[in-house]
Amino acid sequence: MTAVETPQAPRKAREHGPERAVRGEPPGWLVRLRRQKLASYVILLVFAVLYIGPLLMLVTTAFKTLPEFFQNPTGMPESLRFENFTEAWNEAQFARYLINSVVYTTVATAVCVVTSVLVAFPIARGYLKGGKYILLLYVIALFLPPALIPQFQLILNLGLFNTRAGYILLFLVNPIGIIILVNYIKAIPRELDESAAIDGCGYYRFVFKIIVPLIRPAIATVTVLHAIGLWNELVLAIIYLTNDDLYPVTRGLIAFEGLYGANWPPMAAAVLILMTPMVVLFLFLQRYIVSGLTAGAVKG
Amino acid sequence: MIHRSYLFAKGWRSATPVLLLLPGFLLYLVMAVGPSLATAVYSFTDATGIRGIAINWIGFENYDEFLFRGAASRDNIAALRRTIYFCLFVTVIQFGIGLLFAVLLNQKIRGKKFFRTLFFMPVILGVAIQGLIWKLFLLPRGGPAAEFFQLFGWTSELLGGQPRQAFAWVIVVQIWANAGITMVIFIAGMQTIPNELYEAARIDGAGKWQLFRNVTWPLLTPAVNTNLLLNIIGSLQAWQLFLVLIGYRPGTQVLGYLVFAEGFGQTSGSVASAFRQGYAAAASIALFILVLVFALVTHAWLSRREKRYIG
Numbered sequence: 001m002t003a004v005e006t007p008q009a010p011r012k013a014r015e016h017g018p019e020r021a022v023r024g025e026p027p028g029w030l031v032r033l034r035r036q037k038l039a040s041y042v043i044l045l046v047f048a049v050l051y052i053g054p055l056l057m058l059v060t061t062a063f064k065t066l067p068e069f070f071q072n073p074t075g076m077p078e079s080l081r082f083e084n085f086t087e088a089w090n091e092a093q094f095a096r097y098l099i100n101s102v103v104y105t106t107v108a109t110a111v112c113v114v115t116s117v118l119v120a121f122p123i124a125r126g127y128l129k130g131g132k133y134i135l136l137l138y139v140i141a142l143f144l145p146p147a148l149i150p151q152f153q154l155i156l157n158l159g160l161f162n163t164r165a166g167y168i169l170l171f172l173v174n175p176i177g178i179i180i181l182v183n184y185i186k187a188i189p190r191e192l193d194e195s196a197a198i199d200g201c202g203y204y205r206f207v208f209k210i211i212v213p214l215i216r217p218a219i220a221t222v223t224v225l226h227a228i229g230l231w232n233e234l235v236l237a238i239i240y241l242t243n244d245d246l247y248p249v250t251r252g253l254i255a256f257e258g259l260y261g262a263n264w265p266p267m268a269a270a271v272l273i274l275m276t277p278m279v280v281l282f283l284f285l286q287r288y289i290v291s292g293l294t295a296g297a298v299k300g
Numbered sequence: 301m302i303h304r305s306y307l308f309a310k311g312w313r314s315a316t317p318v319l320l321l322l323p324g325f326l327l328y329l330v331m332a333v334g335p336s337l338a339t340a341v342y343s344f345t346d347a348t349g350i351r352g353i354a355i356n357w358i359g360f361e362n363y364d365e366f367l368f369r370g371a372a373s374r375d376n377i378a379a380l381r382r383t384i385y386f387c388l389f390v391t392v393i394q395f396g397i398g399l400l401f402a403v404l405l406n407q408k409i410r411g412k413k414f415f416r417t418l419f420f421m422p423v424i425l426g427v428a429i430q431g432l433i434w435k436l437f438l439l440p441r442g443g444p445a446a447e448f449f450q451l452f453g454w455t456s457e458l459l460g461g462q463p464r465q466a467f468a469w470v471i472v473v474q475i476w477a478n479a480g481i482t483m484v485i486f487i488a489g490m491q492t493i494p495n496e497l498y499e500a501a502r503i504d505g506a507g508k509w510q511l512f513r514n515v516t517w518p519l520l521t522p523a524v525n526t527n528l529l530l531n532i533i534g535s536l537q538a539w540q541l542f543l544v545l546i547g548y549r550p551g552t553q554v555l556g557y558l559v560f561a562e563g564f565g566q567t568s569g570s571v572a573s574a575f576r577q578g579y580a581a582a583a584s585i586a587l588f589i590l591v592l593v594f595a596l597v598t599h600a601w602l603s604r605r606e607k608r609y610i611g
């Protein structure tokens with residue numbers, strides 16, 4: 001019963017695993033498992049190619065000369081041309097765009113997180129009459145129509161169109177952030193409030209010195225969620241900012257594309273310059289970023 | 301405004317919590333809720349995007365024009381249909397791929413962390429970078445995608461080709477960009493399923509498929525619900541990759557893009573062209589109703605399905 005097995009024989013043998021093991025062959029379930037694993041790897045690798053392919057194309061293009069790119073867009077670069085990076089950096093004002101993006105993101109995120117904590121804490125504790133309805137108002141917001149046009153009219157009539165302040169004003173609230181914070185604060189024992197109050201700790205100090213350190217994971221999640229959305233925002237930057245000096249990196253990148261068009265090597269270098277810090281940050285803060293970007297999902 | 305139960309300490313009995321809550325809450329009312337509701341009001345006016353020009357009440361004029369008048373209304377209806385197609389394709393495929401990733405990466409497998417990171421990474425890049433990466437990859441002459449299709453003798457201008465093809469490519473990029481979120485939500489759902497259930501089923505002789513069909517799938521219901529709703533709502537509203545990848549091109553626009561183009565004068569590519577914000581508001585209410593109907597129908601269907609599972 002070795003070489004001349006009928007096709008059905010191995011399947012039968014699998015049901016008698018111990019016997020196969022005694023014969024020194026791997027047991028049937030192991031064979032099956034390996035086959036499944038192999039299939040898994042094949043599928044994963046095919047998708048990995050689809051995910052890496054566009055990134056690889058970006059990297060190789062960023063190191064080519066323009067003629068080389070036109071002759072052979074897909075191949076590897078013959079030599080590493082770092083000038084694309086300096087050219088991109090100098091031609092578009094990426095240093096300025098980066099500063100703008102950093103300013104918009106830090107200011108708006110800081111204001112958003114601080115005010116959100118101050119809204120979320122009394123609601124979570126039930127210290128306000130009608131706090132439940134306020135929370136409901138934040139939940140409903142997720143289903144309201146887009147605010148795009150009246151928001152534009154508002155900013156326009158405030159005279160804040162095409163200003164830093166006007167742009168930042170668009171990003172100061174985050175309903176999902178409030179919901180995350182409220183849920184997290186609810187898990188912190190109330191006795192803490194009472195003993196703090198008895199010890200004479202003021203409200204403001206209590207919230208920022210005692211509650212905030214305790215809800216740090218939730219704050220990290222909200223910060224990351226808000227900051228990434230803001231950093232990547234393109235449409236509002238197109239609508240509200242017409243002055244090149246005020247562009248964040250996303251808008252600057254699209255403007256650069258408008259100027260450079262088919263000149264892909266410096267274009268690819270620019271994309272790479274702006275992408276790399278994001279990717280590095282992602283690798284370090286993956287846990288918070290993943291929980292932040294999927295936080296909208298916990299509502300169920 | 302302070303609640304009765306809030307009486308335990310003298311320092312806190314003041315109006316401090318309310319005062320400190322107000323900035324955040326007022327910002328929310330003024331910047332989000334107010335404008336959101338005002339969209340409906342604006343949809344009945346002839347508002348423009350120019351400061352100081354009088355705004356007149358024109359009733360249902362905008363809706364009438366949007367749905368029934370001339371060639372533009374036919375384009376609008378086509379855009380509406382396209383929005384629904386986009387939603388169907390993106391939702392179904394992204395749901396499938398996300399689930400596949402999650403199933404494959406929720407087993408003991410080498411490089412699990414690498415694959416998860418890789419599949420999730422596009423999510424953080426944002427539309428500008430996502431779009432530009434794919435614009436390069438889909439280079440019509442000599443680009444990797446074009447070369448690949450040439451192997452099968454198929455030539456195409458890809459994003460610059462027939463509107464249908466360009467549209468299909470945006471679907472691909474949209475899924476590439478967002479499948480990671482679907483995957484992560486599924487994985488989180490799978491990790492809440494207790495291992496004992498699998499062991500018990502295995503002892504009863506269940507195979508891999510049966511384990512998935514009878515244990516994983518029903519217990520994954522919350523993640524399924526979340527993903528379906530997020531995908532449907534997200535893809536109905538998504539249009540920004542169209543902006544980066546192909547611009548405002550007849551035969552490819554979806555409703556969201558239409559709102560932006562009409563409201564902010566991007567139809568002809570020149571900034572100085574008409575800002576028809578009243579009309580755009582009407583279009584965005586149309587989109588909102590579409591999203592609402594889809595979300596409610598899906599929600600109703602999902603809760604029926606959930607009852608069937610739980611009993």
